[in-house]
Amino acid sequence: MRVSHLRRAVIVGAVTGATVGMLAAPAWAHVEVSADNPQAGARDVTVTFDGEAESTRSGIVSERVILPAGIRPEDVRLAKAPPGWKLVPAADGYTVAGKALPVGENAVHSIVITHLPADATQLAFKTIETYGDGKVSRWIGVSAAGQPEPDNPAPVLKLKPAAQPAPTSAAPTSAAATPTQDSAPPTASADTSPTPTAAAGQDDGPPVGLWIALASVVVIAAAAVGLVMYRRRTGRMRT
Template identity: 30%
Template sequence: MNVSRIAVAGGLALSSVALLSGTAFAHVSVQPQGEAAKGGYATVNVKVPNERDNASTVKVEVNFPVDHPLASVMPQPVPGWKAVVTKSELAKPLELHGKKITQAVTKVTWTSDGAKIGAGQFQQFPLSLGQLPEDTDQLVLKAVQTYDNNEVVRWIEESKEGAAEPQNPAPVLKLSAATGDHHGGGAAADDKADDKAGHDDKAAHAEAADSTDTPARVLGVVGILIGVAGVAFGVLAGRRRSA
């Protein structure tokens, strides 16, 4: 196999990896900032990537399950976006901190107020949630994404265990075991998160150093080999002249 064929094969392999990576990370998802514990409160990010090269995202809707209602859902202001919280009457009132709650948040809608999510970009929409339910391991937050060309993508398909991932999977918030203070973690969890962040940062620096050192070491070895070859060639040339 000549050099050109190797280059073509390498290019195809890299293109395949890029396509697969883009597909895997192009879904709307929800990611907790810390721990989302049953019975507690949590701050999460709704991560919305733009999948189109010829259109921008101008509207995002996130729907909350009515079978596991949340009494409190508060969006953090995002520059260039207007957030609207929709509440609905509950068939069965909730008891929260000794108070009876008759309404729950069923949807949060972000609409462009000057900002857009362009091609090759993503936007995070922070939410404060609580009180999280104690009778389920996850919350399915179905989302709807609207583009400025009026295309609508519905991220509402629920994944099933043992089955392939659906084309438009719904975002899922995993819930961990309940904590004693019902605040989704507390100071101890924050300390652990800080320690983990510090450890990950050190590991990232070490990995970066290794990745930087590796090419340098390879080049150094190549340089040494070239030098040795040059010396050997010089010695052989000298012997031939002597002969």
């Protein structure tokens, strides 16, 4: 009896522990999201969604994605999707849809987002999957701080912090490169020195008065010589 009771207690404890563990474990999203550059503020980021096929009777025909705050429908373009599937924008996101996929095949599609929000740390993409038989799976639950994981969690993309701009330093200003009043190059100035004149330094030859005086001396000397010669001539004639 004691062994039987002990065995029963062990089994009950094991089942209870497993049940508690399952309840305590976080729920896993059945739509996974990833990105080639999961960084806040990044541009032209390719984001891929992998929607797990859960129905054993019908394939997935569409995935409706509600975009998080900071991303507009016009910032999204389709990069990859199952054959024949098209993207149709909506007011709050988009739907990518087409012919039903084979039963058990995941719905995988990629979009390119022009610009991720620069101040976000994570992005929740609420996704609604629709199957060919009308079944709808809503992966739209967003966990809150201090609260347990929702039963149908939305796929969440974790982001790295935005890249910081490289510090720049102002180029030193060169005094030679920027002329000032004190360093302005010398300019040609007018020559204010007096221009030489005839009286101040230009040699124009002897003055006119000097030439007149010399002429007078010559005339007087010639007259004196003539007078002397005349007297000698008249003296000889008398003798």
